[in-house]
Amino acid sequence: MFDCHVHAAPDIVPRIGDDADVLDAYRSDGFHGFVLKGHYESTVGRARALSRGGMPVLGGITLNQAAGGINPAAVAAALAAGGRVVWMPTADAHTQERAGLPRLCDRERRLDRRVFAVPPVDPDAQTAADLVLALIADHDAVLATGHLSGPECAWLLDRARRFGIRRVLLTHPSYTVPALTPAEIAELAEAGAHVEITAYQLLHQPGCTAAALAAVARAAGDRLVLSSDAGQPDSPPPPQALLRLVDELAGQGLDRGALEAAASTVPARLFLA
Structure with missing residues (x-):
């Protein structure tokens, strides 16, 4: 199994454990590797330090205000x-502010409440966004859409094709932000994007059910990616959270082999191959 979305301490919010604790949990459960995500800092150095233990651990950067x-x-x-x-952008995306979801500026009131977007929401961001996409293409890295809206995801996917980006992941598109429908998700998957469903959605998203997530999985087809997005103290340990997601979706009649691939070989190929 390969979990492409997990959080660990240090962070600005409580986490279930630090980087080493999370690594130990994956190793104990026989996972092949994972991707360490932080909303407010690059995880590249942290991931590099962890990967010295032999398990592939990957990091990246999230384009919020802190970056x-x-x-x-x-x-x-x-x-x-x-x-x-x-x-x-995730926590500082315009969608996050509109939905009233937590942001760093809620904790530190001296920060401004600036939000970020790309075209078509913010046409002025195109020059910077295009350079970001060019850099991603140069390094054959993964472009993840964060919490941006459906029209922005479509714009990013179109621009990604123009820049030759081979790896695009829709970040939990059925989550509260951006709240895309299965039909919208299917259209983006058909255009070449991978589609993420997270255990966090099952555990914590208001109104989310296994049946609703199964509809998203069907819309994604063979571009489905399952991850935990775990690390919260009130969630199971990340490996167990991901395995629970597989079980819940299998209980909705989806093929278990395909689900296990979506939590292992598909994300590993997306991030590692």
């Missing part, structure tokens, strides 16, 4: 240091 938003310089530095993924 300067859609900031090509931050992306260039992260990718040059070995980063494998660039997440578009």
Whole structure:
């Protein structure tokens, strides 16, 4: 199994354990590797230190305010240091603010409430976004759409094709943000994007059910990627969270072999091959 979305301490919110604790959990459960995500800092150095233990651990950068938003310089530095993924804005996306979901500026009131977007929501961001995409293409890294809206995901996918990006992941598109429908997700999958479903959605997303996630999985087809997005103290350990997601979706009549591939060989190929 290969979990392409997990959180660990240090972070600005409590986590179930630190980097080494999470590594030990995956090793104990026989996982092949994982991708360490942080909303507010690059995880490239942390992942590199963990991978010395023999298990592939990958990191990247999320383009929130702490990274300067859609900031090509931050992306260039992260990718040059070995980063494998660039997440578009998450906690500081305009969708996050509109939905009233947590942001760093909620904790530190002296920060402004600036939000970030790409075309067509913010046409002025195209020059910076295009350079970010060019850098991702240069390094054959993964472009993850973050919490951006459906029209922005479609724009990113179109631009990714123009820049020759081979690896695009829709970040939990059925989550509260961006809340895409199965039909919208199917259209983006048919255009070449992989589609993520997370255990976090099953465990914590208001109104989310295994049946709703199964509809998303069917829309994704063979481009489905399952991850944990775990690390919260009130979630199971990340490996167990991902395995639970597989079980719940299998209980909805989906093929278990295909689900296990979506939690192992498909994301490993997306991030490692």
